[in-house]
Amino acid sequence: MRKIIKYVTVDILRNRIVLVYTAFLLITSLSVFALENNSTKGLLTLLNVILLVVPLVSLIFSTIYVYNSAEFIELLVSQPLRRKTIWLSLYTGLASAMSIAFFIGAGIPLLLNHADTSGFLMIGVGLLLSIIFVGIAMLAAVKTRDKAKGIGVAILLWLYFSLLFDGLVLFLLFQFADYPLEKPMIGISALNPIDMGRILIMLQMDVAAMLGYTGAVFKEFFGSPTGIGFVFIVLLLWVFIPLWLSVRNFNSKDL
Amino acid sequence: MIIASNVVKKFGKLKALDDVSVNCEKGQCIALIGPNGSGKTTFIKCILGMVVPDTGFITFKGNNILHNWVYRDEIGYMPQIGRYPENMTIGQVLKMMKDIRNSKKELDEELVESFGLNDLLQKRMRTLSGGTRQKVSAALAFLFNPSVLILDEPTAGLDPVAAEILKAKITKEKQLGKLVLVTSHILSDLDDLVTQIIYMQDGKLLFLKSIEDLRTETGEEKLARAIARVMTNN
Numbered sequence: 001m002r003k004i005i006k007y008v009t010v011d012i013l014r015n016r017i018v019l020v021y022t023a024f025l026l027i028t029s030l031s032v033f034a035l036e037n038n039s040t041k042g043l044l045t046l047l048n049v050i051l052l053v054v055p056l057v058s059l060i061f062s063t064i065y066v067y068n069s070a071e072f073i074e075l076l077v078s079q080p081l082r083r084k085t086i087w088l089s090l091y092t093g094l095a096s097a098m099s100i101a102f103f104i105g106a107g108i109p110l111l112l113n114h115a116d117t118s119g120f121l122m123i124g125v126g127l128l129l130s131i132i133f134v135g136i137a138m139l140a141a142v143k144t145r146d147k148a149k150g151i152g153v154a155i156l157l158w159l160y161f162s163l164l165f166d167g168l169v170l171f172l173l174f175q176f177a178d179y180p181l182e183k184p185m186i187g188i189s190a191l192n193p194i195d196m197g198r199i200l201i202m203l204q205m206d207v208a209a210m211l212g213y214t215g216a217v218f219k220e221f222f223g224s225p226t227g228i229g230f231v232f233i234v235l236l237l238w239v240f241i242p243l244w245l246s247v248r249n250f251n252s253k254d255l
Numbered sequence: 256m257i258i259a260s261n262v263v264k265k266f267g268k269l270k271a272l273d274d275v276s277v278n279c280e281k282g283q284c285i286a287l288i289g290p291n292g293s294g295k296t297t298f299i300k301c302i303l304g305m306v307v308p309d310t311g312f313i314t315f316k317g318n319n320i321l322h323n324w325v326y327r328d329e330i331g332y333m334p335q336i337g338r339y340p341e342n343m344t345i346g347q348v349l350k351m352m353k354d355i356r357n358s359k360k361e362l363d364e365e366l367v368e369s370f371g372l373n374d375l376l377q378k379r380m381r382t383l384s385g386g387t388r389q390k391v392s393a394a395l396a397f398l399f400n401p402s403v404l405i406l407d408e409p410t411a412g413l414d415p416v417a418a419e420i421l422k423a424k425i426t427k428e429k430q431l432g433k434l435v436l437v438t439s440h441i442l443s444d445l446d447d448l449v450t451q452i453i454y455m456q457d458g459k460l461l462f463l464k465s466i467e468d469l470r471t472e473t474g475e476e477k478l479a480r481a482i483a484r485v486m487t488n489n
Contacts, residue, residue: 075338077304254266254307255300
């Protein structure tokens with residue numbers, strides 16, 4: 001397994017997109033902290049950039065990479081290697097490349113400017129989101145045979161998690177405005193890893209007051225150690241379930 | 256050595272393999288013959304575990320190959336269209352395969368040398384012509400001294416010199432007691448190579464005969480004519 005991870009990582013590093021992505025994150029985070037004299041405001045701006053860009057790049061890059069490695073995968077499958085090993089090596093290579101890019105691009109500026117709980121949480125959430133969306137991308141790529149369709153699915157998934165989901169939640173809230181939805185909202189937000197990350201960090205930064213009564217309920221839940229534990233368990237489930245499904249699919253895929 | 260029992264594979268509505276059963280033994284050189292789309296490549300991919308049969312099973316030396324991977328250590332596969340990571344050079348591909356197989360057996364670099372690949376090691380895979388690609392595929396299939404060779408259209412795209420080198424190599428390996436499975440549409444290439452013929456049509460295995468039987472039955476000396484006679488009789 002180590003050998004295949006080595007070849008995948010070398011191949012990804014040769015790809016300039018990851019370097020551009022790292023540079024983009026680095027420039028954004030450095031300039032955000034340089035522009036705002038209040039570093040909490042900087043953190044909030046950076047949070048929004050990260051929650052938008054990290055899932056997008058992880059999803060699209062990984063999907064395209066898996067499709068472009070079709071030949072490589074085919075070559076490996078005809079060799080004495082377990083399919084699971086091949087797939088997990090590919091995943092490990094992609095996930096570590098995306099995580100390293102995020103850590104260099106956003107993690108280091110965060111540590112320099114905002115080395116407190118919310119800074120650390122943000123690095124944790126960013127890293128988790130990177131690997132979650134690599135997993136989701138690999139599931140999308142293994143499920144669809146056609147490259148154009150697969151990339152389309154990846155873009156739609158990103159739209160869903162970043163924009164549509166919030167719209168749906170808002171719709172639900174308005175439709176059921178007469179009912180106490182605060183507690184069920186905690187459960188609903190677990191359906192979207194991006195939202196989970198956003199809520200967790202927002203509540204660390206004491207801007208929860210702006211969220212009204214829902215914010216108060218959220219604060220009570222997510223502000224407690226149980227809440228933080230809950231978020232990380234949910235995010236870990238988001239890492240493992242898509243990955244497990246994609247491995248299962250790849251094991252019986254015809255090449 | 257390789258036994259397939261009632262293998263069925265459907266792609267949507269199309270039955271790519273329809274109840275195929277076959278028994279391949281050591282020392283045989285078996286030609287898979289049939290019109291385009293008759294399921295030859297699908298059958299080969301089933302043996303390699305690249306395509307998973309819907310029903311039926313395949314055993315390799317008595318072990319079911321489903322979810323097994325160790326057995327592929329004894330197989331050398333030359334695909335119909337060799338597809339390799341485009342950014343790698345020939346040298347890197349060869350090195351990577353050696354690294355991945357990590358074979359303790361002695362390497363057989365005869366084809367690498369006789370195809371003159373040593374002079375092309377710096378060339379990137381994407382710049383290669385179809386024929387050179389085939390040479391790389393062939394060299395890789397024989398590299399690890401496998402006991403089973405599976406060659407899908409080995410001579411297609413090769414120049415006459417290279418095709419002769421490859422045929423000589425196949426004959427040599429056959430005499431060493433290896434099992435060779437080969438598909439080809441160039442029947443004249445197979446004449447003095449094969450011992451057994453499998454004829455497939457529409458996913459069905461129509462017959463498995465030794466070449467002598469086929470010659471006596473049809474009364475034709477040349478394989479191409481014998482097969483043509485079978486096809487018209489059907």
